[in-house]
Amino acid sequence: xxxxxxxxxxxxxxxxxxxxxxxxxxxxxxxxxxxxxxxxxxxxxxxxxxxxxxxxxxxxxxxxxxxxxxxxxxxxxxxxxxxxxxxxxxxxxxxxxxxxxxxxxxxxxxxxxxxxxxxxxxxxxxxxxxxxxxxxxxxxxxxxxxxxxxxxxxxxxxxxxxxxxxxxxxxxxxxxxxxxxxxxxxxxxxxxxxxxxxxxxxxxxxxxxxxxxxxxxxxxxxxxxxxxxxxxxxxxxxxxxxxxxxxxxxxxxxxxxxxxxxxxxxxxxxxxxxxxxxxxxxxxxxxxxxxxxxxxxxxxxxxxxxxxxxxxxxxxxxxxxxxxxxxxxxxxxxxxxxxxxxxxxxxxxxxxxxxxxxxxxxxxxxxxxxxxxxxxxxxxxxxxxxxxxxxxxxxxxxxxxxxxxxxxxxxxxxxxxxxxxxxxxxxxxxxxxxxxxxxxxxxxxxxxxxxxxxxxxxxxxxxxxxxxxxxxxxxxxxxxxxxxxxxxxxxxxxxxxxxxxxxxxxxxxxxxxxxxxxxxxxxxxxxxxxxxxxxxxxxxxxxxxxxxxxxxxxxxxxxxxxxxxxxxxxxxxxxxxxxxxxxxxxxxxxxxxxxxxxxxxxxxxxxxxxxxxxxxxxxxxxxxxxxxxxxxxxxxxxxxxxxxxxxxxxxxxxxxxxxxxxxxxxxxxxxxxxxxxxxxxxxxxxxxxxxxxxxxxxxxxxxxxxxxxxxxxxxxxxxx
Amino acid sequence: xxxxxxxxxxxxxxxxxxxxxxxxxxxxxxxxxxxxxxxxxxxxxxxxxxxxxxxxxxxxxxxxxxxxxxxxxxxxxxxxxxxxxxxxxxxxxxxxxxxxxxxxxxxxxxxxxxxxxxxxxxxxxxxxxxxxxxxxxxxxxxxxxxxxxxxxxxxxxxxxxxxxxxxxxx
Numbered sequence: 001x002x003x004x005x006x007x008x009x010x011x012x013x014x015x016x017x018x019x020x021x022x023x024x025x026x027x028x029x030x031x032x033x034x035x036x037x038x039x040x041x042x043x044x045x046x047x048x049x050x051x052x053x054x055x056x057x058x059x060x061x062x063x064x065x066x067x068x069x070x071x072x073x074x075x076x077x078x079x080x081x082x083x084x085x086x087x088x089x090x091x092x093x094x095x096x097x098x099x100x101x102x103x104x105x106x107x108x109x110x111x112x113x114x115x116x117x118x119x120x121x122x123x124x125x126x127x128x129x130x131x132x133x134x135x136x137x138x139x140x141x142x143x144x145x146x147x148x149x150x151x152x153x154x155x156x157x158x159x160x161x162x163x164x165x166x167x168x169x170x171x172x173x174x175x176x177x178x179x180x181x182x183x184x185x186x187x188x189x190x191x192x193x194x195x196x197x198x199x200x201x202x203x204x205x206x207x208x209x210x211x212x213x214x215x216x217x218x219x220x221x222x223x224x225x226x227x228x229x230x231x232x233x234x235x236x237x238x239x240x241x242x243x244x245x246x247x248x249x250x251x252x253x254x255x256x257x258x259x260x261x262x263x264x265x266x267x268x269x270x271x272x273x274x275x276x277x278x279x280x281x282x283x284x285x286x287x288x289x290x291x292x293x294x295x296x297x298x299x300x301x302x303x304x305x306x307x308x309x310x311x312x313x314x315x316x317x318x319x320x321x322x323x324x325x326x327x328x329x330x331x332x333x334x335x336x337x338x339x340x341x342x343x344x345x346x347x348x349x350x351x352x353x354x355x356x357x358x359x360x361x362x363x364x365x366x367x368x369x370x371x372x373x374x375x376x377x378x379x380x381x382x383x384x385x386x387x388x389x390x391x392x393x394x395x396x397x398x399x400x401x402x403x404x405x406x407x408x409x410x411x412x413x414x415x416x417x418x419x420x421x422x423x424x425x426x427x428x429x430x431x432x433x434x435x436x437x438x439x440x441x442x443x444x445x446x447x448x449x450x451x452x453x454x455x456x457x458x459x460x461x462x463x464x465x466x467x468x469x470x471x472x473x474x475x476x477x478x479x480x481x482x483x484x485x486x487x488x489x490x491x492x493x494x495x496x497x498x499x500x501x502x503x504x505x506x507x508x509x510x511x512x513x514x515x516x517x518x519x520x521x522x523x524x525x526x527x528x529x530x531x532x533x534x535x536x537x538x539x540x541x542x543x544x545x546x547x548x549x550x551x552x553x554x555x556x557x558x559x560x561x562x563x564x565x566x567x568x569x570x571x572x573x574x575x576x577x578x579x580x581x582x583x584x585x586x587x588x589x590x591x592x593x594x595x596x597x598x599x600x601x602x603x604x605x606x607x608x609x610x611x612x613x614x615x616x617x618x619x620x621x622x623x624x625x626x627x628x629x630x631x632x633x634x635x636x637x638x639x640x641x642x643x644x645x646x647x648x649x650x651x652x653x654x655x656x657x658x659x660x661x662x663x664x665x666x667x668x669x670x671x672x673x674x675x676x677x678x679x680x681x682x683x684x685x686x687x688x689x690x691x692x693x694x695x696x697x698x699x700x701x702x703x704x705x706x707x708x709x710x711x712x713x714x715x716x717x718x719x720x
Numbered sequence: 721x722x723x724x725x726x727x728x729x730x731x732x733x734x735x736x737x738x739x740x741x742x743x744x745x746x747x748x749x750x751x752x753x754x755x756x757x758x759x760x761x762x763x764x765x766x767x768x769x770x771x772x773x774x775x776x777x778x779x780x781x782x783x784x785x786x787x788x789x790x791x792x793x794x795x796x797x798x799x800x801x802x803x804x805x806x807x808x809x810x811x812x813x814x815x816x817x818x819x820x821x822x823x824x825x826x827x828x829x830x831x832x833x834x835x836x837x838x839x840x841x842x843x844x845x846x847x848x849x850x851x852x853x854x855x856x857x858x859x860x861x862x863x864x865x866x867x868x869x870x871x872x873x874x875x876x877x878x879x880x881x882x883x884x885x886x887x888x889x890x
Binding site: 013071072074686 | 744746747748750759760768780781782808809810811812813814835836838842848863865866867868886887888889
């Protein structure tokens, strides 16, 4: 087995360097790029401890029996944040070795670097944006399109036919001009036959035009229908994946970010394949036809119009990078002004109550002036440069008028051919202009695709075991040597050993950030512990199907979320098959029935988004009714009554007392009086269990719990 | 010492005459306060960007605050040197001398820079939040790993760096 190692990049003095820290044979070896090596034996060390500073961190060894203030620690190395995960992993491995004597390997997944270019991967994106190939991005996306491919091809064929028919039309024009309106000198023509010829060609032209439009309409309709279906499939696929992801994966992204992926990114991809894909085919056809027709009509003139095109394209490409930066600046200035406006309008009460109107007016005026200045400068730049480049590409049109006109006068080109040439020239410029914007469209679509792949490719971190065990929840919960951290290098809980008997009520107590909510998150298996296990009735919760586990656990949070819908819908969210009687009974037990019945629409009252039409206490009682209806064996109460007035809290306490009867309950409460019915109180301090016992026992102990109770009594006295 | 208003609000300002900072044999910073040994301490900036050497919080290793030093310059010369060195180490903020390129890849930005005489490449995800132009004309950049970089004076930086960075400073 390879010795565990980690890279670091700072000297003890904080200078940049390249170094490696290796652990093997009970010795830490710190080696520097300049050949300097230091060795630190593990003998007499109680733990390795990682500290994070600002933009950097350090790894220290804590000697046995060293003072708590860390003054006798040994500094092993310093590192920038680029190495924090790897060092954290090494630290975990070493601490595990110190405790158990077992040396684990460092998992490669924690290194999070691109295997091709070595760049750090961006959190939440598992592919290296630098190395991912655009070809792969699009060919994979075609896979989503597979089931619609025959219809899409059919739509493209219709589009191509429509374009070919449009491309034929200038020939009719040329024939009318050359054969009937301005026939070659010396040709005898009769008025009747001239008129008939013009009429037939005009009719054919009209027919071709109509057919072309009909085909185009059909192609458009098919494509729109397929586009809507495709976009729907993609949205559902992404949404489905997000719903099934673990909370830790979902928490890495903001809700706005996830919503944008489901709605906007899927729309960008649909638009690209549906519209741009179809256009691409048709524009290539138009380009090929017009180019061949130009060459066929007059090769010399054709070369004359084609030569400025590559130069113009090169110029557009160069201007594009300048324009992009200029518009990026404008976009940011715009975004800043909007965000200031948004902030001020939302906080208008605060602005007014502090009398800061003048200051806020100045702040917004300054942002707005800055935006106006940038925007005017960009408009000027755009108005000056783009038409110049555009005109350069189409300079061929003027050249044709001069040289083509001369050829007509000399008789080497007919008038019809000149008109034909000019028409195809106009045809040629349309796809060229469209293609000049194609790189930007491809970049936008590939950005959206990569973001969708991120979601679709994300592995489920909390997988169900293939052969799950069933849960006959009696309600015995046990934490065995549990260790966990949201970031691998920052443990939030360590050495958690706790046994909760069926029907017992446990109160979790401790300072904010001590790890109480983390403990219950682990119990619900919203995350898996990094070490140790949690069992329910002797079964590891990782061996129980997640849906079954959560069916046996009821939760009431401090922040109750009610979905848009009626009071009824929100209570029945716990059990969709609940009868009306069961819902009324649950509401009654939760002390919700009384206030619901006073509402004009009773249980049919729409609660609005997040229950905004109800008070905090009312929302909480509905949440409790939801938990009662679920009838779980294990109940979790996370600060369920902390933000309520005493009267409402009293009602909710009554409801909770009914709810907790005969259930294993784990309750977190800052207001310690709410835990008076708990069988056991567990004090969590800095991620560890510091004290366990009844209220009386802990008060006698005069430890952390005693201090908390005293502090609260003091606050209560002050309030009186 | 803190003024009466701050004292009333429980802000404990340390008397600079009573503060002595030094390093122990293991290289960690230790403090004696009015002759009382406080052991290993941690120094924290209240205003890291605007006043890096004023209003320095002194805490123990478990982040319990002992007090605030209003002005480091009021400390004796040895303590001042130790404190400055410690703060500069704890707040790792390498200075970018030049930005060679900024490439956008699918919404993320890859920076190729020179720091001192070393090339340093890093990625930035949410560029509008990751680059800050401070009122004192310096620029702070945070990368995806949580590293921070500084351009101390934007006016004095090379033209190319300015041109590359300017669009993202709004």
